[in-house]
Amino acid sequence: MLLLEEEKRKLVEGLWGKGIKDENVLKAIYDIHRERFISNALRKFAYDDNALPIVCTQTISQPFTVAYMTQVLAIKPGDKILEIGTGSGYQAAVLCKLGATVYSVERIEKLYENASVLLPELGFEVNLKLDDGTLGWEENAPFDKIIVTAGAPDVPHHLVEQLNIGGKLVIPVGDQQTQRLLEITRTETGIEKKFYDYFKFVPLIGAEGWKA
Ligand code: SAM
Numbered sequence: 001m002l003l004l005e006e007e008k009r010k011l012v013e014g015l016w017g018k019g020i021k022d023e024n025v026l027k028a029i030y031d032i033h034r035e036r037f038i039s040n041a042l043r044k045f046a047y048d049d050n051a052l053p054i055v056c057t058q059t060i061s062q063p064f065t066v067a068y069m070t071q072v073l074a075i076k077p078g079d080k081i082l083e084i085g086t087g088s089g090y091q092a093a094v095l096c097k098l099g100a101t102v103y104s105v106e107r108i109e110k111l112y113e114n115a116s117v118l119l120p121e122l123g124f125e126v127n128l129k130l131d132d133g134t135l136g137w138e139e140n141a142p143f144d145k146i147i148v149t150a151g152a153p154d155v156p157h158h159l160v161e162q163l164n165i166g167g168k169l170v171i172p173v174g175d176q177q178t179q180r181l182l183e184i185t186r187t188e189t190g191i192e193k194k195f196y197d198y199f200k201f202v203p204l205i206g207a208e209g210w211k212a
Contacts, residue, residue, distance in 0.1 A: 004047075007046075007047035008029075008030050009030070010047065011029065011030075011049060011063060012029055012030045014049055015029065015049070015063060015067050018049075018064055019068075020064070020067040020068065020071055021071075022067075022070075022071045022074075024075075024098055025070050025071050025098070026067070028070075028097040028098055029063055029066070029094065031097060032090070032093050032094060032097060033122070034047060034090060035047075036118065036122060037060055037089060037090040037093075037118070038052050038054060038060055039054075047063075049062055049063050049064050051065070054087060054088045055110055055111065055114070056108050056110055056111060057202075058087055059087070059202055060087060060088040060090050061087070061091060065199055066090065066091050068181070068197070069147055069149070069170050069181065070091075070094055070095065070147075072168075072170050072196060073145050073147060073168060073170055074168075075095060075098040075145070077098070077100070078099060078100070078101070079099075079100040079101070079145055080103070080140075080143050081100045081101065081102050081103065081143060081144065081145045082103045082104070082136065082137055082140070082143040082145075082146045082147070082162065083095065083102060083103070083104040083147050084104075084105050084134070084136075084149065084159070084204070085104075085105075085106065085133060085204070086105065086106035086111060086112060086126075086128060087106065087111055087115075087149065088111070088114075088115070088118075089104075089115035089118055089119045091149055092115070092119065092124065092126045093119065093122065093124045096119075096124045096125065097124075100145075102126045102127065103126075103129070103137050103143070104128055104129070105128075105129045105131050105132075105136075105137055106128070106130060107130070107133065107205065109130055112128060112129075112130040115128055116128050132206035132207055133148075133204075133206065134152075134156040134158065134159070134204060134207050134209045135156070135206070135207060135208070136159050136161075138158075142162055142163060142164040142167065143162055143164065144164055144167050144168075145163075145167060145168050145169070146162065146163060146167070146169040146171075147170050147171075148170070148171040148172065148204060149201065150202055150204035150205075151172045151173070151174060151201035151202065151204055152171055152172065152179070152208075152209050152210075153173070153174075153204075153209065154173060154208070155171060155173060155182070155184060156208035156209065157208070159171070160184060160186060160191060163184075163186040164186065165187065165188055166186065167185070167186050168183055168186075169183070169184040170182070170183050171184070172199050172201045176203055177200065178198050178200055179198065179200070179201055180197070180198050181195070181198075181199060182194070183195075183196065
């Protein structure tokens with residue numbers, strides 16, 4: 001069995017080979033103990049570059065997906081970020097590690113409760129809320145960046161409205177089989193769109209997402 005450091009090194013080298021060149025993102029992925037975000041039974045797969053099941057039929061995203069979206073967001077220390085879809089809390093931990101102030105919304109109570117215990121235990125200070133994230137987090141808006149970690153049928157307008165001017169939203173948009181990652185930048189006069197690769201996420205369910 002490989003040592004933990006060796007497994008982490010292989011994962012990070014693999015991500016670099018797949019196009020993740022942001023050293024800070026790679027370091028955050030290396031430093032965070034992904035095995036703490038999954039069940040004991042799956043710990044041997046913690047540093048494989050795969051999504052893994054967590055409770056309530058949800059997933060912890062593939063490390064490549066986490067790294068890719070985080071690289072697109074180009075996080076700077078002090079950025080105020082809203083994440084929709086806390087899930088295991090892993091993506092929120094990566095954002096925290098990069099020095100961002102993180103707000104994260106989850107719609108499933110059990111996942112919200114688990115993350116509320118785990119993140120502080122691991123030393124990550126994340127503001128968590130149990131709610132429909134398609135509505136954003138109005139009381140704490142505006143945000144410098146917003147990341148949606150579930151697949152949406154369209155871009156929720158509340159999220160665009162809760163961005164700062166110059167702020168960025170990254171969101172996978174498509175049908176329930178595949179989604180294309182979309183970056184939206186809010187400008188003085190409207191929005192600019194940029195399209196990235198295709199991914200497969202669990203559905204974003206809510207008032208401005210898929211119906212439950
Ligand atoms: N970011 C997570 C992580 O690092 O483990 C992965 C998230 S998982 C791919 C997507 C999450 O989005 C699920 O936990 C799901 O319950 C949540 N979700 C789906 N629709 C949502 C909504 N409207 N508001 C908040 N969370 C939502």
